[in-house]
Amino acid sequence: MAEVSLRKVVKRYDDVEAVRGIDLDIADHEFVVLVGPSGCGKSTTLRMIAGLEDITDGDITIGGDVVNDVPPKDRDIAMVFQNYALYPHMTVAENMSFGLRLKHYPKAEIKSRVTEAARMLDITDLIDRKPKQLSGGQRQRVAMGRAIVRNPKVFLFDEPLSNLDAKLRVQMRIEIKKVHQKVRTTTVYVTHDQVEAMTLADRVVVMNKGKIEQIGTPNELYHSPATRFVAGFIGSPAMNFLPCRLEESGGKLNVRLTDRLSFPLPPARAARYQNLPRSEKLLLGLRPEHLTEANGHAAPGVENFETVLDVTEPMGMETLVYFTLEGTYVCGRVNPSAGARDGAPLRLAVDLNNMHLLNEGTGAVL
Amino acid sequence: MSALTIDKSGPTRKVKYGSMSRDRTWALRWSYFFLTLFAIVALVPPIYMLITSLKSSAEISAATNPWWVYHPTLSNYKELLTSNQYLRFFWNSAMVSVIVVAVTMLISVPAAFALSRMRFWGSATLATGVFLTYLIPDSLLFIPLFKMFALFGDYTGIQLINRWYVLLLLYPTLTVPFATWIMIGYFASIPKELDEAAIIDGASWFQTLTRIFIPVALPGLIAATIFAFTVSWAQFLYPLVFTTSTDQLVLPVGITTTLIKGDVFNWGQIMTGALLGAAPPLLIYAFLMDYYIAGLTAGATKG
Numbered sequence: 001m002a003e004v005s006l007r008k009v010v011k012r013y014d015d016v017e018a019v020r021g022i023d024l025d026i027a028d029h030e031f032v033v034l035v036g037p038s039g040c041g042k043s044t045t046l047r048m049i050a051g052l053e054d055i056t057d058g059d060i061t062i063g064g065d066v067v068n069d070v071p072p073k074d075r076d077i078a079m080v081f082q083n084y085a086l087y088p089h090m091t092v093a094e095n096m097s098f099g100l101r102l103k104h105y106p107k108a109e110i111k112s113r114v115t116e117a118a119r120m121l122d123i124t125d126l127i128d129r130k131p132k133q134l135s136g137g138q139r140q141r142v143a144m145g146r147a148i149v150r151n152p153k154v155f156l157f158d159e160p161l162s163n164l165d166a167k168l169r170v171q172m173r174i175e176i177k178k179v180h181q182k183v184r185t186t187t188v189y190v191t192h193d194q195v196e197a198m199t200l201a202d203r204v205v206v207m208n209k210g211k212i213e214q215i216g217t218p219n220e221l222y223h224s225p226a227t228r229f230v231a232g233f234i235g236s237p238a239m240n241f242l243p244c245r246l247e248e249s250g251g252k253l254n255v256r257l258t259d260r261l262s263f264p265l266p267p268a269r270a271a272r273y274q275n276l277p278r279s280e281k282l283l284l285g286l287r288p289e290h291l292t293e294a295n296g297h298a299a300p301g302v303e304n305f306e307t308v309l310d311v312t313e314p315m316g317m318e319t320l321v322y323f324t325l326e327g328t329y330v331c332g333r334v335n336p337s338a339g340a341r342d343g344a345p346l347r348l349a350v351d352l353n354n355m356h357l358l359n360e361g362t363g364a365v366l
Numbered sequence: 367m368s369a370l371t372i373d374k375s376g377p378t379r380k381v382k383y384g385s386m387s388r389d390r391t392w393a394l395r396w397s398y399f400f401l402t403l404f405a406i407v408a409l410v411p412p413i414y415m416l417i418t419s420l421k422s423s424a425e426i427s428a429a430t431n432p433w434w435v436y437h438p439t440l441s442n443y444k445e446l447l448t449s450n451q452y453l454r455f456f457w458n459s460a461m462v463s464v465i466v467v468a469v470t471m472l473i474s475v476p477a478a479f480a481l482s483r484m485r486f487w488g489s490a491t492l493a494t495g496v497f498l499t500y501l502i503p504d505s506l507l508f509i510p511l512f513k514m515f516a517l518f519g520d521y522t523g524i525q526l527i528n529r530w531y532v533l534l535l536l537y538p539t540l541t542v543p544f545a546t547w548i549m550i551g552y553f554a555s556i557p558k559e560l561d562e563a564a565i566i567d568g569a570s571w572f573q574t575l576t577r578i579f580i581p582v583a584l585p586g587l588i589a590a591t592i593f594a595f596t597v598s599w600a601q602f603l604y605p606l607v608f609t610t611s612t613d614q615l616v617l618p619v620g621i622t623t624t625l626i627k628g629d630v631f632n633w634g635q636i637m638t639g640a641l642l643g644a645a646p647p648l649l650i651y652a653f654l655m656d657y658y659i660a661g662l663t664a665g666a667t668k669g
Contacts, residue, residue: 052562073568085559089581098577099567146567 002063266301291332478549552586
């Protein structure tokens with residue numbers, strides 16, 4: 001087991017820069033998820049760690065050794081692919097033991113490792129089957145088993161759950177987490193699914209356009225996003241962004257959306273934003289759960305307003321409501337018993353204690 | 367037109383479904399018609415060969431129904447199978463074909479692997495080049511090739527012309543490009559994650575080829591093998607041009623040159639010899655047909 005470091009790593013294909021100088025330190029035993037939209041460079045980064053892609057510039061170290069020019073087989077890593085990449089002509093046991101057999105491990109050792117991994121992944125009964133006789137979830141388990149038996153320094157997962165249906169994905173997500181709790185191998189996991197990233201990771205690395213936007217624990221990213229991209233990417237439904245500016249009235253700081261609508265800031269927020277220029281174009285970032293039905297009790301930092309709902313989406317445990325607030329399409333989350341109906345008026349409450357202010361130009365969270 | 371009229375006056379308005387199934391029915395009828403036609407065209411010659419091979423020379427030249435055997439005899443088979451000359455042709459053919467198949471596979475499988483997977487400078491051009499080579503017909507090549515081998519003999523003193531083993535050098539020019547092309551198509555259909563997984567598992571390029579690609583691409587490999595064998599076994603022009611002594615001849619040329627004496631055609635033996643000669647490829651096809659089709663179609667759609 002080992003830590004992994006990336007220092008100013010660049011990947012250039014002809015004239016396209018896929019990864020643009022990223023720095024990342026992954027601690028021993030850590031589970032790090034690289035997440036971002038298609039083409040953000042997350043898979044390229046993983047493949048550079050694996051050694052499947054050459055790096056154009058920078059350094060990658062695994063366990064303290066620079067591995068820039070070390071071939072994949074000598075990096076002591078194991079990789080799980082999106083399409084499983086099981087060897088179709090080999091049985092499950094042969095698939096799992098292929099790497100060990102290439103390295104001429106003793107037969108008894110191979111057998112015990114395969115048995116142990118199969119037991120951990122609950123595929124003991126499938127050990128003599130060929131991949132085509134397995135379901136998608138079982139194949140993914142075998143692919144993980146193939147990684148586990150090698151007992152490598154680092155596990156690399158490249159969108160391993162993307163080919164599974166929604167229900168199985170949730171189940172396998174838990175399996176992966178369980179396996180990591182048992183083997184504690186340093187893991188780098190790539191996904192485009194922010195839910196997967198949040199649920200699995202010790203730390204999440206949000207990537208966009210070949211750069212790292214923010215690194216943090218799932219909660220840090222959710223509650224204290226650094227940029228508009230992270231704020232909008234993490235969380236589902238996504239954060240609402242409303243154009244606004246700050247203004248002073250009667251010695252109090254207000255956030256003004258339009259001529260008609262402004263909210264007074266709660267004291268903690270007012271103190272934080274006190275020094276911002278008043279004329280600057282800003283965005284008010286509000287997560288849907290901070291736009292709820294008004295409950296009639298006044299609370300500090302909670303402001304009520306009237307709106308007419310456009311569309312409602314009953315989810316069972318909550319109802320998502322969509323409406324236009326001063327020209328911006330906004331999503332809120334209300335209690336199913338709040339009486340939200342398509343086209344009906346509803347009194348909503350905005351919780352400004354959890355608001356974010358962003359610079360509209362730079363996208364930075366202030 | 368009549369079908370259309372019936373449809374219009376029909377009691378129900380299932381015009382669409384009706385026409386769908388009618389289309390299908392007609393498509394099937396036409397398919398059967400043409401398939402039967404092709405089957406007849408393809409099967410008549412071997413059946414005629416079989417009938418003639420069972421006749422004596424006297425019966426062949428007699429003015430009787432050529433499609434019927436009145437006095438069946440195995441004398442043609444006996445004579446050929448006890449003739450050292452015919453067995454020699456058979457042996458030459460077998461030896462040439464087996465060696466050519468082996469050489470072809472030894473060259474084309476690694477070549478196809480390199481061209482489809484290793485992505486070196488010019489690999490794509492080279493892959494197209496391999497296929498273009500195959501497009502040049504042997505009837506264009508045999509004259510310069512003959513000249514080349516003759517010159518080679520003059521300069522080095524190593525005489526290759528009129529030796530059966532010259533065919534071992536000639537046939538691969540026909541078999542290697544096509545076999546390589548089939549294998550490129552087949553290898554291309556193997557997802558690249560499979561070799562990446564193998565590389566991470568610690569396999570070298572050679573191990574990836576022998577332990578992953580060859581087993582996975584076995585149908586393609588078998589298709590290429592059958593192809594190479596058929597081409598070698600049936601090749602007529604090269605052995606006709608390059609070999610002349612009877613002990614150096616292969617089957618197709620041997621039959622035509624030794625069983626036709628001047629203007630005397632020994633039809634019974636010619637037919638028997640050809641029929642026996644057709645047997646080995648036929649048997650191989652019969653056993654490996656499914657693999658052959660799988661291999662060819664993979665090459666066709668993905669290559």
